[in-house]
Amino acid sequence: MSDSKGKQIDFLLSGKEDKFLMDQIQEYKTSELPSQIEKQFVYDVYNKIAPHFSETRYKPWPQVVKFLDSLEDASLVADVGCGNGKYLRCGSEERLIMIGTDIAENLLKICKSKNGEVFTADSLKLPVKENSVDHAISIAVLHHFSNDLQRKRAIKELLRIVRPGGKVLVTVWAYEQDKKFPKQDLFVPWNLQDNFHKKNLDEGIEEDIKIQKPDKDDMVEKYHDEDKHAVVYKRYYHLFVDGELKKLLTDIPNAELIDYFYNKDNWCIIIKKTH
Numbered sequence: 056m057s058d059s060k061g062k063q064i065d066f067l068l069s070g071k072e073d074k075f076l077m078d079q080i081q082e083y084k085t086s087e088l089p090s091q092i093e094k095q096f097v098y099d100v101y102n103k104i105a106p107h108f109s110e111t112r113y114k115p116w117p118q119v120v121k122f123l124d125s126l127e128d129a130s131l132v133a134d135v136g137c138g139n140g141k142y143l144r145c146g147s148e149e150r151l152i153m154i155g156t157d158i159a160e161n162l163l164k165i166c167k168s169k170n171g172e173v174f175t176a177d178s179l180k181l182p183v184k185e186n187s188v189d190h191a192i193s194i195a196v197l198h199h200f201s202n203d204l205q206r207k208r209a210i211k212e213l214l215r216i217v218r219p220g221g222k223v224l225v226t227v228w229a230y231e232q233d234k235k236f237p238k239q240d241l242f243v244p245w246n247l248q249d250n251f252h253k254k255n256l257d258e259g260i261e262e263d264i265k266i267q268k269p270d271k272d273d274m275v276e277k278y279h280d281e282d283k284h285a286v287v288y289k290r291y292y293h294l295f296v297d298g299e300l301k302k303l304l305t306d307i308p309n310a311e312l313i314d315y316f317y318n319k320d321n322w323c324i325i326i327k328k329t330h
């Protein structure tokens with residue numbers, strides 16, 4: 056598996072990590088709203104890594120631009136889980152009205168510094184009236200939810216806010232990649248470089264991380280890796296298998312499947328809100 060710059064990255068899943076994760080998923084499997092997993096291993100991490108993450112995520116993905124380019128002029132489009140707002144300024148915004156929303160305030164600060172129209176929100180509970188936008192995208196967000204109830208709810212929220220006839224594009228990381236994964240649920244590390252960590256310390260965003268790399272079988276939430284000159288954070292991912300994303304539409308009465316495809320390690324779906 057490689058990141059957007061083609062660097063090789065490893066997933067983390069020692070025996071202890073796996074057990075911890077499986078126990079947590081089991082404990083929160085009926086929780087339709089964010090659980091400890093999302094709070095600790097997704098939201099909190101994105102807030103800590105925001106400037107570093109943003110530096111590596113600047114290239115819009117052609118499939119998303121193609122979708123945006125297919126929408127009518129002056130459409131109001133919500134980017135739910137917009138990250139650093141790269142789709143709010145990918146060229147399409149000249150024809151469309153783009154608004155972004157994310158749970159990580161530090162990523163939204165970056166959007167605002169580039170004049171993005173954004174607000175803080177949990178994509179499981181969008182503070183937006185129904186039928187109030189024309190179309191929506193949610194790129195690389197749903198794989199951060201730890202159970203099907205949440206994943207389905209995220210799709211229902213997207214469909215709730217778009218108008219009848221509106222379209223929604225959702226993409227998630229695929230389990231089927233060149234790299235073979237041991238499981239669908241795992242931690243993917245983010246190596247926060249020391250210079251970004253130092254900046255976070257100065258700004259009071261992070262505390263000093265004194266924990267060193269643990270033994271192979273131990274699990275810590277984060278640690279400082281001397282060799283990498285970085286603080287290693289864990290991000291929770293649920294990798295989708297073929298068909299899983301499509302299956303989330305089952306029993307959603309106003310969802311019509313328009314397209315479903317695989318592109319560059321991701322499963323993608325385009326849904327239309329019928330009524």
Ligand SMILES: C[S@@+](CC[C@H](N)C(=O)[O-])C[C@H]1O[C@@H](n2cnc3c(N)ncnc32)[C@H](O)[C@@H]1O
Binds near residue numbers: 097098137177179
């Ligand atoms: C892999 S990043 C993708 C960001 C952006 N969509 C892109 O394509 O560059 C995942 C994003 O999902 C956001 N996120 C995760 N869970 C969320 C939630 N419950 N509500 C809103 N945003 C969420 C994270 O803060 C992060 O910005």
